Amino acid sequence: MSTRPIQADLDRYAGYLAAEWDAAALYRGLAELSQGRRREVLEELAAIEEKHAAFWAAKMVEHGGTAPDRAALRPSPRTRELLARARAESTDVILPIVEQGERDAADEYADEPEAPPSMLEDEAGHARALQGLMAEARGGTSSPPVSEGWHRADKSGTLRAAIFGVNDGLVSNTALVMGFAGAAVDQQVVLLAGLAGWLAGAFSMGAGEFISMQNQREAFERELDIERREIEAHPEDERRELELIYEAKGIDPATARQIAEQVMSDKDVALQTMAREELGLDPDDLGSPWGAAWSSFLAFSLGAVVVVIPYLFTGGGLALGLAITMALVALAVIGGGIARLTGRPLLRGVVRQVAVGALAAGATYLFGTVFGVTVA
Numbered sequence: 001m002s003t004r005p006i007q008a009d010l011d012r013y014a015g016y017l018a019a020e021w022d023a024a025a026l027y028r029g030l031a032e033l034s035q036g037r038r039r040e041v042l043e044e045l046a047a048i049e050e051k052h053a054a055f056w057a058a059k060m061v062e063h064g065g066t067a068p069d070r071a072a073l074r075p076s077p078r079t080r081e082l083l084a085r086a087r088a089e090s091t092d093v094i095l096p097i098v099e100q101g102e103r104d105a106a107d108e109y110a111d112e113p114e115a116p117p118s119m120l121e122d123e124a125g126h127a128r129a130l131q132g133l134m135a136e137a138r139g140g141t142s143s144p145p146v147s148e149g150w151h152r153a154d155k156s157g158t159l160r161a162a163i164f165g166v167n168d169g170l171v172s173n174t175a176l177v178m179g180f181a182g183a184a185v186d187q188q189v190v191l192l193a194g195l196a197g198w199l200a201g202a203f204s205m206g207a208g209e210f211i212s213m214q215n216q217r218e219a220f221e222r223e224l225d226i227e228r229r230e231i232e233a234h235p236e237d238e239r240r241e242l243e244l245i246y247e248a249k250g251i252d253p254a255t256a257r258q259i260a261e262q263v264m265s266d267k268d269v270a271l272q273t274m275a276r277e278e279l280g281l282d283p284d285d286l287g288s289p290w291g292a293a294w295s296s297f298l299a300f301s302l303g304a305v306v307v308v309i310p311y312l313f314t315g316g317g318l319a320l321g322l323a324i325t326m327a328l329v330a331l332a333v334i335g336g337g338i339a340r341l342t343g344r345p346l347l348r349g350v351v352r353q354v355a356v357g358a359l360a361a362g363a364t365y366l367f368g369t370v371f372g373v374t375v376a
Helices: 003-032 036-062 077-088 091-110 117-137 149-153 158-182 187-233 235-248 253-264 267-279 289-304 309-313 316-342 346-375
Strands: none
Touching: 003 036, 003 077, 003 091, 036 117, 036 235, 077 091, 091 117, 117 187, 117 235, 158 187, 158 289, 158 316, 158 346, 187 235, 187 267, 187 289, 187 309, 187 316, 235 253, 235 267, 253 267, 309 316, 316 346
């Protein structure tokens, strides 16, 4: 009974070892098909994968096993296929596939308690280095062109969140109010339903956004803490990783090394830089849970209150007509805003948004008419 967990561990380590050797073989093969700085970057990535393989080989020995002979392991069919395709076409065709593989490897190691944090950071760094090589192959950087104005205007995504939050409030509460209006109930009942739907939805959205943002922030803080410990424990490895990232962006090796050394000379600057370059995080802007909650609450409320307003002052057919008119106008405005954000034709966005909203409200109105009569 006691040998099962040990054998399971050895099998797991052997799987990681084979995967790392396979990745190293792939990078070596791609390096042989490349030249200049790309070749150097790929060879460096292969060396890091071999270092990971050595770690898992040591783990096998530590647990009483024997590491397999590398000479006895051939590259996997996938690696052979990718290298054959790279020879027939170009390494540029293969890099996106390899980059996704690095992301998958990072996800797999995230669930492996024996994998040191540095290994997860290496895999993430490999993905970013490959992104830089792909951007260089396209003849530019990975940053969006400066002519795309709406990217600059909504870099934080706040405008998007606001528009979609308003849309959620408008569509859901309009459908709710139309359902009660279809049942031909009193003005006070429709008003109560609209107010209840508004507040319930707004608080639900706010609470959900708070929890989501809080979890995200805690995850980001954990990543930063891991990166901080790595800078403390393995400064030379982190320097080389940063150097690789800069080289992948098109900076010559000598300059990349100089910049990396200067950055790593100050631990605070090193953490800020590695967070941005390797993790894609801004340590000064990890998101505010309370800010997100209030934004979501207010955005939903702004949409939900539209169909409630007429029932504050009147009832019957007049209130229903005003509610429908106001909802349609609001849907058209939101449809135009979404089209602006997504870059789609304005008319198509407006028509689609109005049609979807009208369908939802019409369905609940019909439902209310049928079941309202039945209940009465």
